Amino acid sequence: xxxxxxxxxxxxxxxxxxxxxxxxxxxxxxxxxxxxxxxxxxxxxxxxxxxxxxxxxxxxxxxxxxxxxxxxxxxxxxxxxxxxxxxxxxxxxxxxxxxxxxxxxxxxxxxxxxxxxxxxxxxxxxxxxxxxxxxxxxxxxxxxxxxxxxxxxxxxxxxxxxxxxxxxxxxxxxxxxxxxxxxxxxxxxxxxxxxxxxxxxxxxxxxxxxxxxxxxxxxxxxxxxxxxxxxxxxxxxxxxxxxxxxxxxxxxxxxx
Amino acid sequence: xxxxxxxxxxxxxxxxxxxxxxxxxxxxxxxxxxxxxxxxxxxxxxxxxxxxxxxxxxxxxxxxxxxxxxxxxxxxxxxxxxxxxxxxxxxxxxxxxxxxxxxxxxxxxxxxxxxxxxxxxxxxxxxxxxxxxxxxxxxxxxxxxxxxxxxxxxxxxxxxxxxxxxxxxxxxxxxxxxxxxxxxxxxxxxxxxxxxxxxxxxxxxxxxxxxxxxxxxxxxxxxxxxxxxxxxxxxxxxxxxxxxxxxxxxx
Numbered sequence: 001x002x003x004x005x006x007x008x009x010x011x012x013x014x015x016x017x018x019x020x021x022x023x024x025x026x027x028x029x030x031x032x033x034x035x036x037x038x039x040x041x042x043x044x045x046x047x048x049x050x051x052x053x054x055x056x057x058x059x060x061x062x063x064x065x066x067x068x069x070x071x072x073x074x075x076x077x078x079x080x081x082x083x084x085x086x087x088x089x090x091x092x093x094x095x096x097x098x099x100x101x102x103x104x105x106x107x108x109x110x111x112x113x114x115x116x117x118x119x120x121x122x123x124x125x126x127x128x129x130x131x132x133x134x135x136x137x138x139x140x141x142x143x144x145x146x147x148x149x150x151x152x153x154x155x156x157x158x159x160x161x162x163x164x165x166x167x168x169x170x171x172x173x174x175x176x177x178x179x180x181x182x183x184x185x186x187x188x189x190x191x192x193x194x195x196x197x198x199x200x201x202x203x204x205x206x207x208x209x210x211x212x213x214x215x216x217x218x219x220x221x222x223x224x225x226x227x228x229x230x231x232x233x234x235x236x237x238x239x240x241x242x243x244x245x246x247x248x249x250x251x252x253x254x255x256x
Numbered sequence: 257x258x259x260x261x262x263x264x265x266x267x268x269x270x271x272x273x274x275x276x277x278x279x280x281x282x283x284x285x286x287x288x289x290x291x292x293x294x295x296x297x298x299x300x301x302x303x304x305x306x307x308x309x310x311x312x313x314x315x316x317x318x319x320x321x322x323x324x325x326x327x328x329x330x331x332x333x334x335x336x337x338x339x340x341x342x343x344x345x346x347x348x349x350x351x352x353x354x355x356x357x358x359x360x361x362x363x364x365x366x367x368x369x370x371x372x373x374x375x376x377x378x379x380x381x382x383x384x385x386x387x388x389x390x391x392x393x394x395x396x397x398x399x400x401x402x403x404x405x406x407x408x409x410x411x412x413x414x415x416x417x418x419x420x421x422x423x424x425x426x427x428x429x430x431x432x433x434x435x436x437x438x439x440x441x442x443x444x445x446x447x448x449x450x451x452x453x454x455x456x457x458x459x460x461x462x463x464x465x466x467x468x469x470x471x472x473x474x475x476x477x478x479x480x481x482x483x484x485x486x487x488x489x490x491x492x493x494x495x496x497x498x499x500x501x502x503x504x505x506x507x
Binding site: 048050059249 | 303333453
């Protein structure tokens with residue numbers, strides 16, 4: 001039988017102990033760094049939290065300044081698919097009857113000047129267009145030209161405060177809501193979209209106002225926007241998971 | 257001989273039995289199996305939300321598909337011809353799909369780096385010099401068709417067909433399925449546009465991802481069939497404990 005000397009046993013014990021301590025403190029440091037640099041998504045808890053956190057952290061490091069692919073005009077889809085939407089609410093129908101002249105986008109929360117913007121106010125803040133692909137989590141996709149005002153211009157106008165960490169946005173029925181981190185909120189391709197393929201944004205595609213986040217999947221692109229609010233704590237909204245999507249079982253971060 | 261002596265002899269034989277699979281190979285094999293099973297099930301769930309496939313950059317229900325899987329869909333916006341909508345399981349399926357993909361990628365990294373460093377690929381997977389010709393392949397295929405028992409050397413190692421199949425799965429199919437999967441991430445594509453452009457577009461990447469999963473399922477079916485034919489219990493024991501008992505080896 002092989003005997004192990006007492007000294008070897010003690011050495012081995014100390015080595016194992018040191019390795020375990022290094023491992024645990026390494027993880028603790030990694031967790032603190034991740035929190036500091038905003039690498040933890042709101043839905044980081046639960047059985048799928050580890051995978052989701054890895055995905056989000058990796059994409060935040062990899063895609064800090066990357067731009068979604070843009071396509072030539074010839075690749076614009078001749079038959080885009082609008083997907084189904086819930087029947088419009090009475091409030092929506094009234095605004096539609098008035099040509100959306102009374103449509104308002106309320107911007108509040110951590111901003112210096114809470115404002116209710118009309119569509120004309122938003123148009124006046126700048127125009128940007130992009131030919132990008134909408135990709136649905138189901139698997140289908142189409143390319144369109146999206147015309148709108150960069151979200152960053154609206155946030156600048158409202159005086160976004162530096163302590164804001166998330167921008168929460170709501171559809172008119174308030175059933176659909178979502179949020180962006182500041183990296184995506186300030187991204188030059190993130191558009192408050194009001195035009196599509198050289199015309200007004202059609203109602204089935206989210207008109208009169210839709211969030212467009214081309215580096216994420218379709219479900220992040222909420223239709224019929226009426227309300228933006230800047231916050232430093234996403235936990236205060238809904239179940240605290242960042243959007244309606246995780247409450248329905250879907251990931252908050254949709255860049256995959 | 258007393259039973260105590262017999263037992264000690266048996267134990268000695270067990271310990272001296274050759275290690276068929278190293279600890280690293282066993283652990284990474286089962287981690288790969290678990291993550292592949294999860295990826296396959298959740299991938300199937302995701303496919304039924306749009307069981308249509310396209311070629312090129314874009315594709316949707318208003319466009320002509322390359323082919324359609326004739327099953328009901330979990331979304332009522334897909335015209336399948338069935339008057340039935342399957343339950344939608346995409347939420348947890350997507351979460352689990354990507355989490356399992358991370359497990360697979362980490363496992364592959366550990367296996368790949370270790371395999372390069374410790375000579376596992378060179379020793380066990382690259383076909384032996386004398387087998388680098390079609391005759392060696394045909395000889396093996398003929399042997400399988402005759403259902404002739406393997407030689408002693410072969411039962412301790414892999415033959416040229418096995419080596420080629422494993423190399424194809426490890427160095428071609430798995431890297432390609434990871435690449436085509438990554439190409440479906442709009443954020444990853446913004447950082448590395450070539451990932452999707454080289455494949456011919458988003459829908460091509462999705463269709464290739466599907467075909468690659470079918471190829472891996474075919475491999476799995478043949479792999480399990482061959483394990484069953486060559487002795488399911490002993491092969492499973494070898495992949496779990498690392499050893500085959502000498503009693504079961506062919507003379």
